[in-house]
Amino acid sequence: MGRPVAYFEVVSDDPRRAQRFYGELFDWKVEEDPSMEGYAMVDTGAGDDAIGGGIGPSQGPGDTGVKFYVRVDDLDAALTRATELGxxxxxxxxxxxxxxGRIAVLADPDGNPVGLWS
Known part of the structure; x- marks a missing residue:
């Protein structure tokens, strides 16, 4: 059985600008979580089966962009398998x-970041 995409994330050097942009563009409900230092949770308003997400600040050079998170049973096993596959x-x-839960991030063979969530 395949693994579902469970979450999306937008990381920006200007997270409030990104939160405003995506919220207004797609009519998403974007609420900053005070305990997460500028990170906001996103409710797309697309119903109970919709994938939720977050928009937050960059944690370091080169980490801005958009990534998706895939639900896995075992983070370590998925990371090991990812390295075996390049x-x-x-x-x-x-x-x-x-x-x-717990998360981890890998790069695919082309360097694209992919999140894992268990």
């Missing part, structure tokens, strides 16, 4: 606030 580890597994 990808690379970008961010090791880390816990998300509020006990909503």
């Amino acid at each position: 990808g690379a580890r970008i961010a090791d597994p880390m816990d998300l606030p509020g006990d909503v």
Whole structure:
């Protein structure tokens, strides 16, 4: 069985500008989470089956852009498999606030970032 896309993320050097842009362009509800230092959660308003997301600040040079997160059972196993297939580890597994899971980020063979979420 395939793995579902579970989340999207927009990372920007000017997160408030990006939050305003996407919110107004697509009529999304964008709410900043004070505990997450400029990060805002996105509700696309597309119904219960829609994929949610977030828009937040860059954490370092070269990490701006858009990425999607795929739901996996085992982050370490997925990262190992990605490297075997020609990808690379970008961010090791880390816990998300509020006990909503763990994430990690890999680069595909072309360098595109892909998030993993368990």
